[in-house]
Amino acid sequence: MVTLEKIRAEMKSRLDTDQQLHNVDVHADTIDEALADAAVQLDTKVGNLQYEVIEKGSDGFLGIGKKPWKLKIYQDPSTVKKVQKLASEGLFTDDELEDTEKTVDRDGMFYVRHFGSDIMLKIVLPLGSGAPIQLREVLDEVKREDTISFDEDAIKKYIKNGTDNEYQKVGDYKHVQAGDVLIAVDIAKDEMSGTLIVSPPAMSGQEASVEAIKRACFQQGILADCVLEDKVREFVDSPVYNTPFEICHAVMPVDGHDSYISYNFETDPKKLKPKVSEESGRINFKQLNQIQNVIAGQPLATKVPAEKGKGGKTLLGRWLDAKDGKDTVVQLGANTEWDRDGITIKASIDGEVMIVNGKITVEPVKYLDAVNVKTGDIKFVGTVIIKGSVEEGFRVEATNIEVNGIVDKSHLEATGNIIVSQGIFGKGEGYIKAGKSLWAKFINEATVEVEENVVVNDSIINSNVTAMKNIIVRGKKAQILGGHLLATEEICAKKIGSPGGGTETILEVGIDPRAKKRLEELQKMQSKNTTEYEKLDLDIQTLEQQKKLRKKLPQDKEDKLSEFKEKQQQLYQELEQINDEIAGIQAHLKELKAIGKVKAEDTVYAGVKIYIRDALDEIKMDCKKTTFFYDDASKLSKRGEYEPPAADIGMPDGYTAD
Known part of the structure; x- marks a missing residue:
């Protein structure tokens, strides 16, 4: 029984809903333009809008008598409530509303339609915790005065399993053809769009089906490619009668893109990011990753050819031209080349890839003012030239390394040569490794390992130095003081050890240091x-x-x-x-056939231990201008007059420092 209280409650509910409506009146040439305008005014998405036609628009004849559409457009109250709820919780961004709606639960939906003499049912199953479809509600719509019969078991099955977004027959009704919908398709003058206008069916009349709407389009000569399948299905599910509804659109031409370069490296140095520790998630500011290393033959970029335009068609098949993309000439930078395929750009040498004056370039030399917190650790496949110093705690790894300043307690490793103009302060932890030779002013409390020669212009103090060929200390001071030095061929200096023998100095020659x-x-x-x-x-x-x-x-x-x-x-x-x-x-x-010798141009102080192969010569008294060598006959270390270094070791090619 309907009571006055129920009516009041219903009226209050409708009033609350109406108060939630955000609406605007919009005049525009098309419905789509009106919706786009309203979306801006209401600060929401087009998909969240609904509208009522106040006055129907018209294109007129040749522009004469053209009338705009007048619509009242409002936001769906359910989306308004969602936005307000998110705002109250401090989570609101209207741009995220669509994503939010995707994640919420959705109730099941059903559609009962009458096509021909068939009763058709479409079931959309619920999502998540959405409410299921009730059999009673479906049966209420299926059972009409004109219903002849229906299959309740089939309806139950479809409610449980769904209908795969299609309409399925569940019964028959008494079809009266005179009550069928009237379908009309209006083609725009420019043949770019087509709208559907459908009159509502009378009782026992047939509703608009997908096939009937498509047939109406084809009868007008509209191409099948221009019929918007989704819009047709949308209308069938939720028909809007006596209101134009766009269901056709021309196949628009697509202009071809111009040729362009697809890069395999980061072209913007500002986007190079420091390394983040996988364990702690913290940024390692020593590994700033500011250098992009490449090796010879490595693909750097690919030229994507210009694309031909893809022409379109109007609803009635009139051709719409498209522009072809333009080919652009790509100029190569230094040390790059085209691969055989003619579209791949590759490196011709090892080095750092970068964009220089708009061209892909590979630089074999990296110039740095210093190595410190601004640069982080350096890892480079070419030559690194450092104008200043390498500060404590940093690493430099490269093919060749040249340092014009000091190398502090740090780690230098090169597959080629290392040159340190101002010397090495290892502080007991510095480590230098070279695949060829090392030149330095001095070496102080460091560990050095090289595959060829160590050449020092001042002194080696309290260091562990290993060279697979020679260790040469030359210059005014030319002193070896403390530490453990190993060389396969010769160790040469002016002075070896210290007066009084306070610092242990051990020299070994004639052996393979690595094997030893x-x-x-x-x-x-x-x-x-x-x-x-x-x-x-x-x-x-x-x-x-x-x-x-x-x-x-x-x-x-x-x-x-x-x-x-x-x-x-x-x-x-x-x-x-x-x-x-x-x-x-x-x-x-x-x-081993190496002729190992230790040569002192001035003094070898007492306390120094010299190994020639396995033979030990422990210096008991200072000796002057002496060469220590191995005597094959006696298998002992012998002493002779001073001989100049056998190897004349100059600077490597390309070295420009003093």
């Missing part, structure tokens, strides 16, 4: 493993003696015995491998 170091490592491992092996052997003997006396050991001791034997077997195999490698290195060192 490996031999020392292996001998330490051999000693450690042998001690452990002997201890295990003693433990095994003890347990086996107990087993012999008792005839059986407790399970825990039995497990221990098995564990000891397994570990002993593993150590035995490791010792065999170590012994074989030691024997190989010792044989290599004996066969």
